Amino acid sequence: MSLTPSLFPELIQALIDTIDAHAEEVTELDQAIGDGDHVFNLQRGLQALREHASEIAPLDWVAAWQKIGMTVMAAVGGASGSLYATLFIALAKNSKDKVIDLSGFSEIFQQAVEAVKQRGKADVGEKTMLDVLVPVALALRDEAAAGTGLGEILDRLCAVAAEGVEATREMLATKGRASFLGERSKGHIDAGAKTAQLMIAAIAEVLKNAQVQPA
Numbered sequence: 741m742s743l744t745p746s747l748f749p750e751l752i753q754a755l756i757d758t759i760d761a762h763a764e765e766v767t768e769l770d771q772a773i774g775d776g777d778h779v780f781n782l783q784r785g786l787q788a789l790r791e792h793a794s795e796i797a798p799l800d801w802v803a804a805w806q807k808i809g810m811t812v813m814a815a816v817g818g819a820s821g822s823l824y825a826t827l828f829i830a831l832a833k834n835s836k837d838k839v840i841d842l843s844g845f846s847e848i849f850q851q852a853v854e855a856v857k858q859r860g861k862a863d864v865g866e867k868t869m870l871d872v873l874v875p876v877a878l879a880l881r882d883e884a885a886a887g888t889g890l891g892e893i894l895d896r897l898c899a900v901a902a903e904g905v906e907a908t909r910e911m912l913a914t915k916g917r918a919s920f921l922g923e924r925s926k927g928h929i930d931a932g933a934k935t936a937q938l939m940i941a942a943i944a945e946v947l948k949n950a951q952v953q954p955a
Contacts (some may be wrong), residue, residue, distance in 0.1 A: 743947070745804040749793040751946050756786045758942040759935060766938075770931035778931045781818045788815035801840050805832035820932055823856050823869065830855035842893070846877075846884040853877040867911040869932040872904035876940060894944040901937040908933045 750754045757779045759766075763779045770778040788811050789796075796804050811827030812821060830852035838844050853873045857863055883893045907931040 745799050745801060745944065746797050747950060748796045748804065749790075750950075751943055752790045752793050754942040754946045755939050756783070756790060758848065758938045759783055759786060762934075762938055766887055766934055769929055769934055772928045774931055775818065777818060778820060778935065781816050782935055783818055785812050785821060785824070788812070802835050802932060803834050805829070805835065819860065820869070820935075823860055826859040827852050827856050827873075834924035842884045845881050846880045850877045862914075867908045867910060867913040867930045867933070869930070869936040871908050871911070872901045872933045872936040872940070875900050875904050891948055893947055898941050898944050901940045905929055905933045905937045906928065 746943070759779065759782055766779050767776060770776050773840070789808060792807065792811050796807050805828045809825045809832060812828060813825035816824065816832070816858065831848055834848040834851045836842075838848060838931075840848075853870070854871065858871060860868065862868050862870055864871055876897050879896055880893065883896055888896070906929070909928065910926055911930075912926060913930070
């Protein structure tokens with residue numbers, strides 16, 4: 741079975757389910773050092789994507805990622821909205837005329853994460869979602885280059901994402917509201933990193949259950 745945007749409605753529902761299930765936990769994390777509205781903003785974006793799921797499912801990857809990015813940009817407030825919109829729009833931009841197999845996707849995903857870094861003017865070690873996205877992108881690149889099977893890659897990415905979340909606990913926040921807390925930002929997991937990890941795990945579960953192979 742090929743991995744195409746036809747799986748998008750199932751993926752979006754899985755993301756909605758996991759964020760809803762962990763909403764209280766993530767909100768507590770966000771209230772500790774952030775604005776407290778991260779989950780609400782994310783849920784609003786996911787609901788908007790679900791409303792467009794039937795339009796996105798028949799598209800090719802370039803058009804699907806562009807549509808996802810524009811929908812997120814319009815629906816999601818806060819920093820996470822612009823960053824996730826940037827991620828998907830960059831996926832669309834960098835995937836034009838590319839073969840979207842596992843190796844090809846690992847390349848364009850890394851480029852998209854670089855775009856997020858530039859947009860947020862942030863990098864690994866600053867207590868943000870990038871502490872999950874960057875190591876996941878690097879792990880995907882390495883595993884794809886090694887010819888690892890999809891199931892093993894998904895397990896590896898989930899493990900790397902979990903490690904990235906935990907790493908944010910003792911980091912000093914330098915971005916957003918948390919940066920104003922200085923040393924007091926230490927000891928708390930970053931909410932944006934946590935939701936990125938949750939969504940990666942949810943996507944991996946759908947892909948494993950579907951037993952997909954890259955198109």
